[in-house]
Amino acid sequence: MEKPRRGSKQKRAVLSAAVSLANHPTAQEIFFKAKEEVMSISFSTVYRNLGILVDEGDLITITGTSAGSEVHYDHITGNHCHIQCSTCGKVRDLDVPVVNFNGILPSDASGFTVDGVCVTFTGTCRDCRKKTDSKGEQL
Ligand SMILES: [Zn+2]
Ligand SMILES: [Zn+2]
Known part of the structure; x- marks a missing residue:
């Protein structure tokens, strides 16, 4: 059986970096991981390929809840909710x-047809809670 050959070595490295990091990495984190596979890869190549992977449906983006926050990437593309620290x-x-x-x-959605849900909750993660918790409680 012939394996489907799609995309460049760089693109495959970017996707496998995103998949192995798993926890909603940023472009920067994917860049460092992809470098382990393709040492010569540049940040702009990673960034361009991330855009292609999103267009092709292999990755989704999660935009941060606060202004100026970084975009995170997710290889789990089905509808699911996120929480951001x-x-x-x-x-x-x-x-x-x-x-x-x-x-x-559509009449309930300002004329839009709805094809997905993307909800991001906000909160404080365990690590950040530990830092601010003066009691040093085990969480
Ligand atoms: Zn996710
Ligand atoms: Zn945190």
Whole structure:
């Protein structure tokens, strides 16, 4: 059986970096990981390939909740919710039921047809809570 050969070596390195980092990495984190595979890869190549992978549906982007926060990438492209730490900006999956949008009519959605849900909650992660918790409670 012939393996599907799509995209360049760089693109495959970018995707495998995003998949192996798993926890919603930023472009910068993917860049450092992809460099382990393709030492000569540049940040602009990584960035360009991330855009292609998003266009092709292999990755989704999660935009931070605060202005100027970095874009995070996720290889789990199905509808799911995220939570972002408002202190350090890390993004994790949030295991709550996703809003069911199947029954939403264009008349309820300002004329839009709905094809996905992207909800990002905000909070404070365990690491940041530890830093601010003077009691040093084990969490
Ligand atoms: Zn944090
Ligand atoms: Zn996710």
